[in-house]
Amino acid sequence: MNENSYSDAEALDLLEQLEHILEFDSLMKLIMSKKQLLPMFMDELRMSALVLSYSPKSERAWSHRRWVITMISGKCSTLQRIIEKESELVENIAEKSKMNYRAWNHRCWLVSYMTSEQVLHELKKSRNWSGLHVADNSCFHYRQKLILSNLEDLCQMQENDYSGCNIEIHRGWKEELDWNKALIKRYVGREALWLHRRFLALYWIRHTTTGHLSVSSQSKQKTGVDTDINSFMDHELFLVDSCSTIPDDDFEDFQAQAIHSATYMLWLTRQIPKSCRIAIQEKLRAGELTRLLRKTCPERCSLWDYLADSHCEGEN
Secondary structure, eight states: OOGGGSOHHHHHHHHHHHHHHHHTHHHHHHHHHHHOOHHHHHHHHHHHHHHHHHOTTOHHHHHHHHHHHHHHTTTOTTHHHHHHHHHHHHHHHHHHSTTOHHHHHHHHHHGGGOOHHHHHHHHHHHHHHHHHOTTOHHHHHHHHHHHHHHHHHHHHHTTTOHHHHHHHHHHHHHHHHHHHHHHHHHSTTOHHHHHHHHHHHHHHHHHHHHTTTTOSOHHHHHHHHHHHHHHHHHHHHHHHHHHSOOSOTTOHHHHHHHHHHHHHHHHHTTTSOHHHHHHHHHHHOHHHHHHHHHHHOGGGHHHHHHHHHHHHHHHO
């Protein structure tokens, strides 16, 4: 019977019964673990899906699905199809249940069971979805899990080709940074986009500072790192400058954009190596950023002062 054929009262009663069953899942799991019958596990997925159709943030239901998948992994020839369906289930629920952290957390957990091809497919799908839901930080967190998984697969496949791996990482990261920049310009004042950029910037800096370890000369290594990071910082400074202008004091989105861009830059300067901080000292104008933050958000002055002080300490 389709769940849509239930009346509201019947659906609520059924939901209560199903959740009551899940309360005793310890005994049920013990019995199922001993029997190891695939149809029983599939029935559990269908039952918990019915619970989620009426209670999409039920942690008990999501946790039960993870247990089922863990139990059938390595024993089911159609596991990858099940993982694909699980990802689609989360996406469908996320469309109806906004900011559903539990659903997205489940989807992030699924990444470890995905093949390299599935990760690439999910990356393409999630880009379209994230571009239409720029306020949902959880969907970008899922995208970050996919990116890291893809990079890990890439490095394993090109284990003996270090330069080739670096080229692929640089290409993929630049594409993601450019896409993120386009979204920041299009959707003004969305914090989730700036948080995603922090992830991208931090990983890029870490990769840059460790990616030159194969260079034999230490002086060449340091010069190469400093040049790459300075070039990156110049690009980020240009972006922040373009986002720090508030054309209309009554337009809250532009105020939020200015705050997010300024805090991003103050944060970013604390992530780069000390050898690179002096080079951007004059360009940054940390004092101007702090004044901007105090003007647009005076109730958080103590935070802005802390960030500014930390920046000054890093320069000394």
